[in-house]
Amino acid sequence: MTDTSSHADLHTDLWPAPYARGAVDATVTVPGSKSVTNRGLVLAALAAEPGWLRRPLRSRDTLLMAEALRTLGVKIEEGVGPDGTGEAWRIIPAGLRGPATVDVGNAGTVMRFLPPVAALADGPVRFDGDARSHERPLHGVIDALRVLGARIDDDGRGALPMTVHGGGALDGGAVEIDASSSSQFVSALLLSAPRFNQGVEVRHVGAKLPSLPHIRMTVDMLRQVGAQVDEPETGGEPNVWRVSPSALLGRDLTVEPDLSNAQPFLAAALVTGGRVTVPDWPARTTQPGDALREIFTEMGGTCELTEAGLTFTGTGRIHGIDVDLGEVGELTPGIAAVAALADSPSTLRGVAHLRLHETDRLAALTKEINELGGDVTETEDGLLIRPRPMHGGVFHTYHDHRMATAGAIIGLAVEGVEIENVATTAKTLPDFPRMWTEMLGV
Template sequence: MTSAPAPSTATPADLWEAPVGEAALAATVEVPGSKSLTNRLLVLAALADGPGVLRGALRSRDSDLMAAALRSLGVEVTQGETPSTLHVVPGTLRGDVDVDCGLAGTVMRFLPPVAALADGPVRFDGDAGARVRPMGPVLDALRGLGVGVDDGGRGLLPFTVTGHQGVRGGTVDVDASGSSQFVSGMLLAAARFDQGLTLRHTGPTLPSLPHIAMTVETLREVGVEVDDSRPGIWQVSPGPIAARDVHVEPDLSNAAPFLGAALVVGGSVSIPGWPTVTTQPGAMLPELLTAMGGTATLADGVMTVTGTGEIHGIDVDLHAAGELAPNVAALAALADSPSRLRGIAHLRGHETDRLAALATEITRLGGRCEQTSDGLVITPRPLHGATFRTYHDHRMATTAAMIGLRVPGVQVEDVDTTAKTLPGFTGMWDRMLAGGPA
């Protein structure tokens, strides 16, 4: 097991004191568009057979990095009548450019197969934290298809993909045990490969299957033929990618801290625009929050979660929705009985080692949070205020905010890291507590 990063160098000016929830909630929170869908749809729009439009797209650091990367490759991405409306005009993909991945796994893993279609070298790099996130499976898959990749044998950023205006395609084996993004990244560009692609997963586990289902669904919606009838094997036929005018669903995973707040404080929080059918892993939230003591109702597209302030421990496999684990861990630390979160070993390769980070920070507040081979065991104890480190991880910041609703003096380091997927988080949090629309 790995350990959390080195001690913090934050000063008091870098800290945000999480507000305590003083009264039962009665709030409606407008959650912006899904990052996962926005960045998949941007890639497909860039490879499409004509101009397209994304409406309700997320505008955050991750999605803006994706748009900027596509622009550098020769795709026109412009803002429409609102910031969340993006117009995309495909162009000839060009090389001899640099791509800044920031900390965005979707940029570093979705765009190398796109770069393989360019007319020269595309150099990828990102934040210091991104340079330790595994990239080997995608880069090895591209090499197996005859694409030039130079990563110094490290399987990490920085690396260069040298495109020759086409990829022959064919069959590749990929160990996606570390991230479902290794599969999604290859599938998204596969229809533009000469022979399409047959991808076979070879690893012992496959996390976040809903994210792969999301990729397959978005491909089918733009007319790409995908055969996923065999477990762990995906076959994408070569062919055009249809341009679309499409609306992006709200990010259900980003609804987790707000809906979870209803359990911590009591009262109700509502999220409008909740889809009745979706491939987003955040769709598990109502079931999870109900098991932990809340009630969830969906009426006329509005999801409402109501709590009493009582939170029950849970034993749950989050293999399919690991992105919910940090916020579930916050609830577990405040519960009336122990919790076990299983199936989330892959979280060690996210923005930080999330298992080590959660164990370290919950323990720092006086709790008991222990790592297992594939998750966490959290035993509630009385908590106290302290500095809660985020390690440049947006979900660590929202986890701290949830705990701070009940524990005075939780000071959150670098809360603005939430801009990765949820710009303006602290203002939304304050408005939720005030009972107004957030």
């Protein structure tokens, strides 16, 4: 758990969060989804033939994933698509090999999705990353891989650093895991499962599974590349996922805009009583960020989805909300920021697992909003937010991109907010400060 009482080890650069002098009216093109990009990279690397990934997100997390796959022997060429238009990556699979060292940074998808891939490599693969990565749970993946036949040295920590001793193949089979701390444990095993000799049967045992939309995304993308998946959503056994062994197809995949990264811009329309359009918002998607349409509408806005994208309009009033965010926990920081500016209290539930994310997000949000004059109380599984007039001050981010964007949302309505280390947004949303100021016409 992160110590939120001291900021001495954090970047001290301060970014004055722009204060909105009027209603925003802007079109904001949001870069591609990190979740789709990194899943697409893994599946393409495991395929039996080359594939394309169009409009990939170029951010710290996705570049870490691409570089990690390159260290294992996969060829990833950056350029334009096969039709000569738009940025695209061509992924050419190869025999996975070690010895190799993977830098995971603080990317949950890299530290969790790649150990099963490394188990298929020929040779040892060492995993390490930022200091915070050593605190994030990996036991679900490590213990499961051992049951499935992998050899892993982690000195009993259930966390990084560790070495996966790849044997060129993995038996696979049935395994029980407790994924209540991260749905990525399930996705990690499913993504590589078609390459396991027996495929995999993953059975979740434990408390309620968080972030189910991300598992649905994994299943959907597996099926797109030819995998056979039996899962609860299509009549399978509850909390059980089965993937059959098979070759994966090389595909031409276009990455959707990252709907969770659209959150601060939609919030700006809500907070300022303005209007923001996000082009290319998909009509059907497994991304958790799609829940923003319903959540922010309940908090006081209106939205319209057309072929041009999603247009969200604020009414000038922000209402409190009582909502279970268990499936869409990554949206919590932005919703908390908006709720702190509402006209009535809010209760955010179902997100105890956020204590294990890039930082302890519940403790961090409570401390930072309260230091600006807010009134936030941690509950067992979330936050109770009572709106109060707030004042300027430093909003610390704890190397967490969603803390930075939450602070920027508050800064729209509270003068004098300064975001510490806004550059941490590069983890998933490169160039956020420029996009934010352009939206505001600053």
